[in-house]
Amino acid sequence: MFVILSSTMRLFVAFDLDPEVRQQIQDFVSRVREFAPKVRWVTADSLHVTLKFIGERPESMIKQIEDSLNTIHCVQFQIEFAGTGFFPDAKSARVFWIGIHADDSLPHLAKVIDDHLSVLDIAKEARAFSPHLTLARASGGSGAPGWRRGDRPNRQFAELQKFLDNHPAPDFGTMAAREFFLYRSQLSPTRSQYTKIARFELGSSQS
Numbered sequence: 001m002f003v004i005l006s007s008t009m010r011l012f013v014a015f016d017l018d019p020e021v022r023q024q025i026q027d028f029v030s031r032v033r034e035f036a037p038k039v040r041w042v043t044a045d046s047l048h049v050t051l052k053f054i055g056e057r058p059e060s061m062i063k064q065i066e067d068s069l070n071t072i073h074c075v076q077f078q079i080e081f082a083g084t085g086f087f088p089d090a091k092s093a094r095v096f097w098i099g100i101h102a103d104d105s106l107p108h109l110a111k112v113i114d115d116h117l118s119v120l121d122i123a124k125e126a127r128a129f130s131p132h133l134t135l136a137r138a139s140g141g142s143g144a145p146g147w148r149r150g151d152r153p154n155r156q157f158a159e160l161q162k163f164l165d166n167h168p169a170p171d172f173g174t175m176a177a178r179e180f181f182l183y184r185s186q187l188s189p190t191r192s193q194y195t196k197i198a199r200f201e202l203g204s205s206q207s
Contacts, residue, residue: 009062010185011054011197013069013113017047018175021081025098025172029135035160039096039136046194047133049079049100051180052113054122061120065182066198068116076202077105081133081172084164086157093157094138098172100131106177107131109202178202 017025026044033041054065080101086093100106110129118124138156182198 007059008056009059009197010056010187011065012050012183012185013052013054013180014183015049015051015079015177015180016196017049018173021173021175022047025081025133025135028170028172032160032163033136035163036096036136036157039138039156041136042134043191046192048183048194049131049133051110052117052125054117057122062182062197064120065117065122068120069113069182069198069200072109072112072116072200074105074109074112074202076176076178076204077102078174079106079177080174083169084135085132086161090157090161092154093161095134096136096157096160098133098135098170100133102131102177109177109180 022044025047029041029044057065081098082101083099085097085099087095087097107129110125110131114124136157138154179199179201181196181200184195184197186193186195
């Protein structure tokens with residue numbers, strides 16, 4: 001159990017990254033961020049694989065959420081981090097992301113979490129699960145993956161796209177998904193701070 005400090009919290013469920021994968025991503029960002037100096041880059045220590053965004057909830061719900069997540073029984077699996085892309089597309093890019101690749105265990109776990117938490121009147125996801133790691137956002141742009149009103153061609157990522165077109169797709173490594181966490185998110189004008197509230201283990205894949 002981790003520290004809980006306020007009466008309401010902005011919550012989400014996610015995997016943390018292995019240190020080796022995080023370091024590979026940090027090294028990559030250090031090499032390429034000069035090609036997009038005006039966008040907002042995410043700090044490597046804040047990266048995580050989101051399974052479910054819960055939103056603002058009272059502290060009194062934390063125990064219920066933990067109890068619900070503790071009843072989930074899914075096995076461990078592998079997650080690969082490789083390749084990059086842009087949302088909603090390269091021409092009108094608002095978001096620069098890293099690809100996440102896994103077998104059906106990953107979307108299955110996200111669905112199970114979604115189903116369990118819906119019993120607590122936490123709304124189910126309206127969109128299909130689309131795992132990715134956001135590395136940077138265009139100035140003033142939303143992080144949402146789909147097309148949004150106001151999306152139009154821009155050149156904030158143009159030099160970065162030229163660099164990527166002339167280099168092999170990056171591979172950041174693979175990690176075993178053994179546990180996930182309930183996180184608290186605290187927003188600020190400069191960055192978001194993420195704090196782990198509770199930990200949940202996945203079962204062994206060995207029968």
